[in-house]
Amino acid sequence: MPLPEVVYRPIGIIESPFTEPAGMPIQPTGEGAARGRAVLDLEYAPGLADLSGFSHVILLYHFHRSPGPRLTVVPFLDDTPRGVFATRAPARPNPLGLSVVRLVSVTGNVLELDGVDILDGTPLLDVKPYVPAFDSRPDAACGWLEKSLEKARTRRADDRFIGQGEEVEG
Amino acid sequence: MPLPEVVYRPIGIIESPFTEPAGMPIQPTGEGAARGRAVLDLEYAPGLADLSGFSHVILLYHFHRSPGPRLTVVPFLDDTPRGVFATRAPARPNPLGLSVVRLVSVTGNVLELDGVDILDGTPLLDVKPYVPAFDSRPDAACGWLEKSLEKARTRRADDRFIGQGEEVEG
Numbered sequence: 299m300p301l302p303e304v305v306y307r308p309i310g311i312i313e314s315p316f317t318e319p320a321g322m323p324i325q326p327t328g329e330g331a332a333r334g335r336a337v338l339d340l341e342y343a344p345g346l347a348d349l350s351g352f353s354h355v356i357l358l359y360h361f362h363r364s365p366g367p368r369l370t371v372v373p374f375l376d377d378t379p380r381g382v383f384a385t386r387a388p389a390r391p392n393p394l395g396l397s398v399v400r401l402v403s404v405t406g407n408v409l410e411l412d413g414v415d416i417l418d419g420t421p422l423l424d425v426k427p428y429v430p431a432f433d434s435r436p437d438a439a440c441g442w443l444e445k446s447l448e449k450a451r452t453r454r455a456d457d458r459f460i461g462q463g464e465e466v467e468g
Numbered sequence: 469m470p471l472p473e474v475v476y477r478p479i480g481i482i483e484s485p486f487t488e489p490a491g492m493p494i495q496p497t498g499e500g501a502a503r504g505r506a507v508l509d510l511e512y513a514p515g516l517a518d519l520s521g522f523s524h525v526i527l528l529y530h531f532h533r534s535p536g537p538r539l540t541v542v543p544f545l546d547d548t549p550r551g552v553f554a555t556r557a558p559a560r561p562n563p564l565g566l567s568v569v570r571l572v573s574v575t576g577n578v579l580e581l582d583g584v585d586i587l588d589g590t591p592l593l594d595v596k597p598y599v600p601a602f603d604s605r606p607d608a609a610c611g612w613l614e615k616s617l618e619k620a621r622t623r624r625a626d627d628r629f630i631g632q633g634e635e636v637e638g
Binding site for chain 1: 609
């Protein structure tokens with residue numbers, strides 16, 4: 299029996315300098331990651347109480363420019379086709395994006411952020427406090443990405459980067 | 469203009485020893501976090517290629533037992549009402565759950581996992597590789613939770629824990 303679909307309503311919008319996928323940083327830690335904002339609908343402002351004590355937040359968002367799912371992608375950081383669940387590509391069955399970003403300030407319904415790697419206008423689904431005890435695994439092994447991380451720090455998306463970080467199959 | 473809703477179809481199910489919210493660990497790093505499995509629909513098995521080289525994965529899932537959103541919750545680890553976005557409570561406007569868990573093995577459409585803090589039968593929405601360069605911030609400040617983290621390591625959910633980790637307002 300198939301599982302029921304889930305329906306979410308965005309709680310707000312992410313604002314960033316990145317109006318097109320080309321030229322975007324690949325990840326928040328990449329060169330060129332930028333200041334940005336999360337602007338929540340006013341009704342959700344009370345839910346942001348107590349968040350300002352956290353230095354980082356996890357943003358969950360909808361890759362609204364994902365061209366649709368693929369099970370195998372050629373990641374930007376590699377030349378080899380990889381299973382999509384072993385990548386952070388937007389071409390996922392459920393195009394959910396996740397970024398850990400620095401929280402600069404909270405004012406009313408607006409979060410000022412740093413280290414943003416997200417396309418301007420992206421629908422925001424959730425904000426969670428980043429908690430090292432729960433979320434930090436500094437020594438985790440990262441498979442095929444191990445060799446490619448140096449690139450992630452310095453490279454930006456190129457022509458293969460279609461649709462908010464979408465990687466094209468080789 | 470309200471943003472359009474997003475619709476996701478679960479890619480599989482999370483299996484764990486936790487059939488009821490009471491007695492569950494509060495987070496994957498808490499005492500009692502357990503072995504579990506993510507069983508994807510067979511069609512998604514090709515998307516798991518190349519994942520086995522990663523020691524940890526991020527699971528995104530639907531808190532299917534969340535009783536509905538609240539903007540203020542009394543977290544299990546505290547006695548003070550907090551804005552829901554400053555907590556990991558399931559009572560979120562979009563009940564998205566996130567756990568970093570250890571990946572033990574990948575066999576076909578099944579991930580064997582350790583450090584699972586998720587209710588049995590939870591609908592799985594996405595699997596992402598955990599990449600320290602992107603996801604690890606060991607020195608992040610964690611606001612009101614700072615004082616309470618010791619409790620998270622040793623305590624389990626109590627009677628306040630209704631509906632898959634749901635905290636009741638005080």
